[in-house]
Amino acid sequence: MLKQKLNELFAGYGYRRFRLSKFEEYDLYAGNKDFLKSGQLITFTDLDGSLLALKPDITLSIVKNNRGEDDKVFYNEMVYRAKDHHYREIPQAGVECLGNVDVYAEAEVTALACRALACIADSYVLRVSDVGFLQSVYEEEQIPESLYPALSEAVSYKNTDEITKLCRAGKISNDTAGKLKALISLYKPLKQGIDEAARLTGEAEKGELEHLRRIAEILEAFGVIDHVYLDFTLINSMDYYNGLIFQGAVASVPVTVLSGGRYDRLPKKMGKNISAIGFAVYMDAVENSLSPSRPYDADILITYTQDSDFVRLARIVEAYEKKGSTVRTVRRDAAKNSVREKRFCAVRTMEEAEREAGI
DSSP, rough: OOOHHHHHHHHTTTTTEEEOOOOEEEEHHTTTTTGSSOOOOEEEEESSSSSEEEESSHHHHHHHHHOOEEEEEEEEEEEEETTTTTEEEEEEEEEEEEEOOOOOHHHHHHHHHHHHHHHHSSSEEEEEHHHHHHHHHHHHTTTOOHHHHHHHHHHHOOOHHHEEEOOOOOOOOHHHHHHHHHHHOOOEEHHHHHHHHHHHHHHHHHHHHHHHHHHHHHHHHHGGGGEEEETTOOOOOOTTOOOOEEEEEEETOOOOEEEEEEHHHHHHHHHHHEEEEEEEEEHHHHHHHHSOOSSSSEEEEEEEEETSEEEHHHHHHHHHHTOOOOOOEEGGGGGGHHHHOOOOEEEEEEHHHHHHTTO
């Protein structure tokens, strides 16, 4: 079971289980709406008149409960969010590393993200970037801040046509447009990608690249580097993240199943003098795409009569169970009505099942 695998993985790296209530005070979310993916909350009034909300986010609760200390926690909880025009109960698992987050802590969390993806599928990719890298490119190219949102959106969507339009309009130079287009097309294994990015950019970007290089060295020691790729089109919320960011995908699932990064701004905003990095696994996306659909509702349907020997019937059922078969029993006179929409590999009378089971 994936949930158990992830729990064992996170605990194995020294992360403690964090459990929390389904509810939080509404003010926690009202004061941190810029950190939420959606401002739509399910709220209700408690018996004492206070306003509560079903939690749409777990990270906020973890940071809120931190006392300004180093801590490593993992969770496997439900969040409550609007999705597909309805409020949904969504399973989510993940880790948060809080406190003195250095380059090793960043690499460890990134390696854990790879290990989590490996629990889902053998074939996986973790894309990484640094939100400060593009900022450094913009500053080095002396691009006006007013253009940052449009350029970041173009990079995120790999929209080279938009960059060409901005160049033709005289808002960015030909050299800048060429550099951004080259960065958009850069998608390579992490160490190789860092070398390529260093050739494309100048002094201003060296800090982010050297930091990524150090992380790459540690990831190589963890044995996960072959699954990690550099991708500067990965742009999560720059208001939320402030450094390393990453997203994970696995074969056979058409959407991102994991995302995370460093988010020092949130604890600072909540009055905590700590740094933070973490990630979440979107369990609903995984379970919906990878859960195998059974061809049958049960392997064997055994029918019996009112006069059947129920002790013998119990022994027959147990014999099939021990062989790994799923069994459903139903009275013969009620079979047509009770199993009309069900599918079975085989239908047996009690006597036929007894002979087949070898009792």
